[in-house]
Amino acid sequence: MADIARPPPPLLGHGRVLKIALPIVLSNATVPILGAVDTGVVGQLGQAAPIGAVGIGAIILSAVYWIFGFLRMGTTGLTAQAWGARDHAEVDAMLSRALMIGLAAGCAMIVLQQAIFAGAFMLSPASAEVEGMARQYMAIRVWSAPAAIAIYGLTGWLIAQERTSAVLAIQLWMNGLNIGLDLLFVLVFDWGVPGVAVATFLAEWSGAGLGLWLCRGAFRGTAWKDWPRVFDRARLRHMASVNTDILIRSLLLQAIFVSFLFLGADFGDVPLAANQILLQFLEITAYALDGFAFAAEALVGQALGARERLALRRAALMTSFWGLLACAGLALAFAAFGGAIIDTMTTAETVRAEARLYLHYMVAAPVAGVAAWMLDGIFIGATRSRDMRNMMLLSAAIYAAAAAALVPAFGNHGLWIAFLISFVARGITLGLRYPALEAQAAG
Template sequence: MSQPDAQIMDLAAAGPLTHRRVLRISIPIVLSNATVPILGAVDTGVVGQLGLPEPIGAVGIGAIILTSIYWVFGFLRMGTTGLTSQALGARDRAEVAALLMRALMIAAVAGLLLISLQGLIFWGGFALSPASDEVESLARDYMRVRIYSAPAAIAVYGLTGWLIAQERTRAVLVIQVVMNGMNIVLDLWFVLGLDWGVTGVAFATFLSEWVGAAVGIWFCRDVFRTPAWKDWARVFDRQRLKRMALVNSDILIRSLLLLSIFTSFMLFGARFGDVTLASNQVLLQFLNITAYALDGFAFAAEALVGQALGARSRGALRRASVLTSAWGGLSCIVMALAFAIWGGAIIDLMTTAPDVRAVSREYLPWMVAAPLTGVASWMLDGIFIGATRSRDMRNMMVISALVYFAAVLALLPLLGNHGLWLAFHISFIARGATLMWKYPGLEAEADRSLPA
């Protein structure tokens, strides 16, 4: 490709499916993910310099409410990746362009809807997460500014998915670095330089999200030089819109079920006291580290499996699944070893409370095992997203959630918090096992034509 980040990907120029190609896709995603926790730390750190607890709580609760709502639209990233990679594999460039337009339109409509419903959203958020009057007042100031970047924040999901499908992950890295880097610089300027407090943090995020969306559109600029992007008959084609809606709705249900597992894990853990609850929260950060590292290989699986299925190549689909999973598995082995060796030191960095440190060390073996028990579920998620087998993802997640809650009911009275962690691991294994059971159907589908 002469300009890999400025035009629709040429599959012939991408070369054979090799380890090098997998790493070329994966590494920029891993690097872009590394900027996320840095931004969170700076957001907290700058308001922490104000010397009061209320601004810290306000930014925390405001960000959680809005981020949780935006997270629901993560289906747009996953669905766009799967559908676009399949269109690319089928060499249907007009559909690749139409998918970008559909994603941007969904983002615009969803964002404007959130802005119009902001009063109801704020009320619901504080009803679920009550805070003191002062914290709630500051948090509302924060959200009143940041809600106006909702269309941009959701658009970034669609743009990212579209670029990942074409293996243009360097562009994704640039978007994240520009967006998060600008956010950090503006945080420092608005809060510490101009003394805007919580509102300064909100304006920093507002501006950076719009700039991030603009940078993403700039990377897609060549699409707008062709007539395909405004082929409205194709963009609004009923069958294609229906397929996109079905894929995205299934992924949304699957994501909500996954969220229910993580949320209930924290709620069940609260039964064992504040120290154990804090310990569980500390240890879950190990899981976040693992997920950030695995995202690169899972995203590579999404792109390569989707392309293979679009081209109806069983051999390419299997090779994509094997190569990306091999790298994901190797990464998880390395992380398990790292957690075993340096887990105690990582815990000490996260908390200074002696009792939380002690309890966290007691449960650390569960986090050493987590990369190993979870790798199959994470990698198969990527494979199934690329194949847009969203119904299977939804149904297998229903089974896995039921298995998890049954395990909690059985193990919690017997083993306490250890039983909770065991049930958590059982949910990983159930997700991996059920998706593996469905995997042969993907290879069979590669021999059949895809729906129109």
């Protein structure tokens, strides 16, 4: 059978870690480029409203799609464990489950689009002109929601098998096509804001199509349509439990970031702008570390599925080594070039000066956060989602207590310190649960 013919994974070395991680880092690098092109092409229309409409429309849809990030993480962990256990029928069945969840969630978004849009504009009101254009933009893009969310599942399934070069191919194709169609529809055909939406709609469906083609090996067998296995109640309950815990953990993490922005707004426009600029440093760090965290998800999951405790420990140590190396490099780069990076992001001298006051926190952030980022990947691979949920709840409480104590006394400095404390708390609390994770592999 085709399942038996699949080769075992190679021995774990630095080359294998980098082969998984580097395509993800390159894939992430394409994301801000697409955002810049979307903004740039509508900027050529010579009006402010189209820029705001595309910006707010994209943010609303991205925020909703972000909720379904659990599908990517849960699929990676569960598929990696099945792969490590050499249960290739379950690997293929996981692909069917992930695709069904993605398609169902996307169809639900289409049905509920009016309620979603209305709720979003209640929370983030805009001018009548901008809101009208944004609704037009979202009304087109929402029809690719099934594809956009299904891509989370496809990506997680591929990462679990260390096929990150395929993930890079999907991202490059999708973003490259999107950019080309942006230029064609807006600058040549003069379609304006709808042109940007149609470009993304076509790119997302084509990206999902490419993803399915890259997963075509699974469809050559029969396990993907073994419906008693695909709809097995025990497996579905486990998948739902893992995904729910990851969703709760992600919402708590998002609550920390949102509260940081809201608390920073109390200090005035200049500190708020400075904080927003400095958060881009964290985004750069997250993009760089994603590759090594994803490698941890795949390798730890496979080791756990194979019940190889030493392989699990080696996977955790080797991926964390590269994560720490990347964070040390980023910290040095931020120390050396942070001022120049700030200057490229704003021409306002007051904001530049304010951001420099807090730049040392960005130098500290990669080192303070590396344990949290890497342990997230390790625990996702092991599908220890309950630990992730509980430790995030504890970390959020620690952050809230730190902010309550430090912000009144030290203002924006206190807010940044509390923010970094939340990173450290996540790393320490998850680290305390790591021995139980290893014990699971020996059980």
